[in-house]
Amino acid sequence: MSRLAKRVITIPPTVEISLSSQKVLVRGPAGKNELLLHPEIEVIREAEKIWVKSPNLALTGTFNSLIYNLIWGVDKGYRMSLEVKGVGYKVSLRNGELELSVGKSHLDYVSIPCELQVELKSNRIIITGSDKQRVFEFANHIRVLRPPSIYKKNKGIYFLGEEKNLKLRSGKTLRK
Incomplete structure (x- = not known):
């Protein structure tokens, strides 16, 4: 049982x-x-x-x-933090939308659901809300826009503390 x-x-x-x-x-x-x-x-x-x-x-x-x-x-509410890491990667909050510049030729806009609150602290996005599923789903939706790089550290959108658990892969090597 x-x-x-x-x-x-x-x-x-x-x-x-x-x-x-x-x-x-x-x-x-x-x-x-x-x-x-x-x-x-x-x-x-x-x-x-x-x-x-x-x-x-x-x-x-x-x-x-x-x-x-x-x-x-x-x-008590639920809270999820994301870190945006990378050269030139920026996040800003405008008119109820997150504006993400994450190394693409265009900006990504993500509208914030009305039941969630989003706070920005430099390169950190803090999402709070009372529904666990919506908080974590929204955080994952943001992370998917630029997932952490498997070849280089400090590039991408990470869950807070996730960087320690990632294993880096080696790049391709030339055969002679």
Whole structure:
């Protein structure tokens, strides 16, 4: 049996949860989110605790984690940082869009979703929001514009701390 399926989720005092048969609505200091439930899922609430029941254990563990992420997101929020590294690589914020100059012949424009906040600090992009999936999806969307180079360090868009884990490849060599 999945250990996540057995996990009981405690609700912080700053978070409000309303349950119905089809969805879970969560409100907190960082925003509000909702989750549509699978027909086989039953969410049970007793005082300040929630748990998920279903005959399908895989669904139980999945929805347990999704509800936990919703509660964490509206209580504390999620944050993702990206670093833009490279000669001449620049990022600026204009009219609700990120303007990226990352070594192409043109500028890349990325519109910021209304539920996310983006902050720029020199070469660092900080994305915050209450929905984990949207924060990480948006961060990856930006990173795909110029992924880290596998041949040379300090070139591309990195997740914060990712540079340490990358393995560089050697370039081609001439045969004689």
